[in-house]
Amino acid sequence: MAGLATSFGSGAMTNSINEIPNAEVMFVIGSNTTEAHPVIGTKMRQALAKGAKLIVIDPRCIDLAEQADVWLRLRPGTDIALVNGIMHIILAKGWEDRKFIAERTEGFEKLKETVKKYTPEFTSQITGVPAEQLEEAARIYATAERAQIFYTLGITEHSCGTDNVLSLANLAMLTGHMGKESTGVNPLRGQNNVQGACDMGALPNVYSGYQQVSNPEVREKFEAAWGVPLDPNPGFMIPDMFDAAVNKQLRALYIMGEDPVMTDADANHVRKGLKALDFLVVQEIFLSETALLADVVLPGASFAEKTGTVTNTERRVQMVNQAIKPLGNAKPDGEIICELANRMGYPFPYASSAEVMEEIAQLTPQFAGISHQRLGTQGLQWPVPTADHPGTKFLHEGKFNRGKGLFVPCENQLPHEQPDGEYPLLLNTGRKLSHYNVFTQSSEGLIKNSPEELAELNPADAKQMGIGDGDVVKVASRRGELNTKVKVTDRVPAGMLFMTLHYAGSPTNVLTNGAYDKVTKTYEYKVCGVKVSKL
Template identity: 50%
Template sequence: MTMNKIQFQGCGIAEILEDNYIQEHKAPTSLHEPVVQGDDTLDAFYTPLKSLPFFELHKEKCIQCHNCVRICNEVQHRQVYTVDTLGYPALVSGTYDYRDTECNNCGQCVSACPTGALKNLLDSGKLLSANREKVTTVCSYCGVGCAIDLEIENEKVVAVSGSFTSDANEGNLCVKGRFGHEFINSPERLKKPMIRRGGKNGKLEEVSWEEALKFAADGLNKVKQKYGAEGIGGFCSSRATNEDNYVFHRFVRTVLATNNIDHCARLCHMASAVALEMSVGSSAPSASTPDIRMADAFIVVGSNTTETHPVISSAVMKARYEDGAKLVVIDPRRIEMVDHAHVWLRPKIGTNVAVLNGIANVIIAEGMTNEAFINARAEDFDVFKATVAKYTPEYVESISEVPAERIREAARAYGKAKRGMLLWGMGITQHLTGVQGALALSNLMLLTGHVGRPGAGFIPIRGQNNVQGTSDMQGQHNALPGYHHIKDPADRAKFEKAWGAPLATNEGLTVVEMENEAADGKIKALYIMGENPMGSSPDVTHVEKGLRNLEFLVVQEMFLNETAQLADVVFPACSFAEKDGTFTNTERRVQLLQPAVPRVGESKPDWQIICDMAAAMGMPFTYESSAKVMEEIASLVPSYGGIRHERLKNGGLQWPCFDTDHPGTRYLYAERFPTVSGKGKFCPVEYENLGEEADDKFPLVLSTGRLLEHYHTGTMSRRNIGLDAMKPEGEVEVNPIDAKLFKVAHGEMVKLVSHHGEIEVKVKVTERSPEGTVFYPFHFAEANANRLTGSSFDKMSKTPAYKRSAARLEKIA
């Protein structure tokens, strides 16, 4: 029997059996033959361990290397595996079903197996992985930006594996990254343009590109001539590339001639962006994933990291378990991260500011401030100190219900650290006080000086794959690419010269404002690229009214999602696997997409569709390729000055990258902040109890969010067999005390009702959500969470308050 040596993920150089054995799943005699006696023992040995529909483990092919055990225990920290008496991997549950364990189906064990004993059941290929064409690109799900290898057979993606080219993930993947790309080959992909003839009551029908472009151009021009440019708006997409968004931005500002443009950062981390600009002069995250691995203390607040950003959570776990980093988790729900925390603070929803001020109070009172840093690099400390003086742990306990001693423990963990890291998510930002919450976090950073060094800093963890890049391209109402301001004459002149057209001088409307004005009849047309506001925007009933009220709606999408179904024109867009371009992840890492398979039908990259539209409307753009688009971006956006496609093939570059010799920047603010004074600014914030309150009619508080298994509105993730099998429907988390109060049982279908609407959902009775609070995810169109949320928003960032809606449960007769 011949032996090959192949480099395997997580295994080093592993000796494996000849290819035909692995391919045909034959058990050779030269492997560890089980020394077993009796039918029961034999049956147990030959019964595979199953994680349906993702993977299986067959012991007869196992060489007892225990790579699966180690990667699960030491990288994922899940303790799914043990070793049986014969030396083979076994499940800690003693059963054969991974669902009986804490397995999250990440497939890391599959990637570490050198013999094929662990088999990917969703691998639809016939060749060995080692013999396939592989194309390195970037995952299109969350903001971690994992590098992946798309494995190709017969011009189809048949499997996905982790790539070691990027520091963002170091070869690690989550369940969506490894098993969530069947949507690429979905038969539901849009293949031809569609138009709706005969008005709103007509049906969408497939037409040629020529006819669709003319129809769309005529419709938009008609609205523009009748109502003016301010009657039109555009939504760009955090799932599209930087190049796509830049060209779309130019199109809206010059061809449509309006500043009514926005994207999903408005709905998630805009509060962080506003706060950080106020505090340190830039909305950029200061640190990188390698810094997470080096930190010796964390405060993770409002982020269910193990579910929403699993690969970042693995970096936290590395620091926690390998280097002894202290972990503080602040979250009303008992999320999985709590099981790994040294300190868990469980505040009432809406009391983040009070809790963070309480931590600052203790750091000051117990002498843990970094006086040298404050004196040299910060201002307005005295005002801040006076503000937080009243936020003693006891006072904060009276507001938040967090025990005073826990607040002190959290403050000491972060305040005494050498390299502290702040990680936060939308549990901070999606409140009416979202900006204040992010400012309170920035104040903690300035107080301790945990910034500008390896292993120290802050990262507002981005939710979508290119939300950072879309923000950099500034698909927003008040700014131009590279954070140039629309009200600044010099900034406008710079882009007017480059784009050859005058720009409007007003600040346009945000997402929610455009949706409201559509419902009120002021916005008459929208062009939506790669967004699904019928699933993601608050108060979807009101959004639907606005979209139906439009005179003309253009949607650019991969699928006929809920928004596209209302459109007058639908353009078929490529997936990430069929085009090139760049994504910028949550750590400012600009990474290259590479086309792996042919385009589906007549679909096109988004930037090309926009160029076609610009030409159809009489203002052609002359971009030859996405690489040329990036060159123009680099000429106008200083932080992208050195970004070129050809420089990004070995893991990307982190901005700022000022020229083509610049190596990129791993962490920011080593010497100064990008403010006028060069110093960070303490921004005192007071706790305010803002948001919908529980009352006799609506005695519960509803919080919405994400699940491990799905992404955003489910347009991509729910078109995957495995992911949808894991979570085929939404469930509302209900505390046992509340379940008893409302007389509902686990698994029962109920009505979940708010001031804004109602849906029918299944009950999940769990202590994960505290008494008086229910949680429901927003991935499920058939029972849309955002039919329950309102459109009230934070005044400074205009981010909606998704995390706090009054609600009740009703039994279904």
């Protein structure tokens, strides 16, 4: 979110999902859309059926790569160089939108100077992508009338993730592909309701609606509403929490709906931090790996057992209505939080989630016109500034949220850790269609369909190591090791091993690197060095 917020003034999808079938060009980078976001992947296939062009940028031969007009198989961690190279070509050919740049942006001359050295030949040396493919991708994207960029965790889960996003924003503004229907930059959110959680201030530096805790006027507004003084200093981000726990600067954690032992990088360090706490509370619907370490486990309710809202990747706030009463001792999460607050001496008088939404609307400009009653069955896309506003289908029409769009030039940066003589393979991680993150392990049907990890290994590497399809191997990094079965496939290039994060039996994040982006502190899940040995 930080990159787009810097460039545009808003860190969210600029367009709607139903605009995708009318796109003329789709530029998909760092997103295995048909597996990780299958509904959106279906919309992309509808666009292809109507004649849309497809550019795919991914080191793996994902399903969309097989349908692409151009597939750029870049070296992992070279996204900035690739995008700079494409912008160099666009400027050299005169394909930039000069009117858009002059009227709606600032900082262009600095960008122009930065990309000057990223010739097709220079870019090809860094990325491994042939110069002619770079030129074809630049032509298709820049000369289209309606072009959309799509990215997800393959862009953000790098130590330079924010700069990756800034580079994509630069590309869109350079070509004027912003502020129109079926035209923009669309981050596909990595988890259900992560957009809604961030919108509501589940970040250490903002209140709801991305209102900064450091802003005195904002703070005064919330202090008046809540009747307590508020700290002007941002809190810990996730990596900071575990470091602070190990150092005894953080003594307690309350974790809700999250399993960091499985999902956070360098999982052994995470486990060490959790064990160092004086007190750990986990609120969950399953007894997760993290919950097994807790002093207290609070039984939360599933989506079917509570009423409230979620906000999806296209900024659509939607109702979730209770279908059944909570089972056993479970309670809706909001009810648990209210009861805890009341017992700790601060009254939370909310009688329903509808009352919580009323407070959100009062304190959050983007949500001022939203109520449970208005959301109905279709929801509303923020911003919804007034009670009669219909919602916003696409963003930045006429002007950016920040006024003028800001070009922020970025230089190519190497991943924090790369393969070497001791750990010669590059580990890349992601998801598969048959599972979602880590909690689908509780689904008997999904486990039957896809019961175990199958690490993808290129045939050339497998032959050199004497490994066959289905063999069990040990995978080790500088941080940990695990056992897994192998699938020998040319979907991955030589020198790469691909694994998913889904399986507790092969917990991939004991391997991944705890390095993180300098702004968002998102872990670098996509690149680290590993070695493989046959068992």
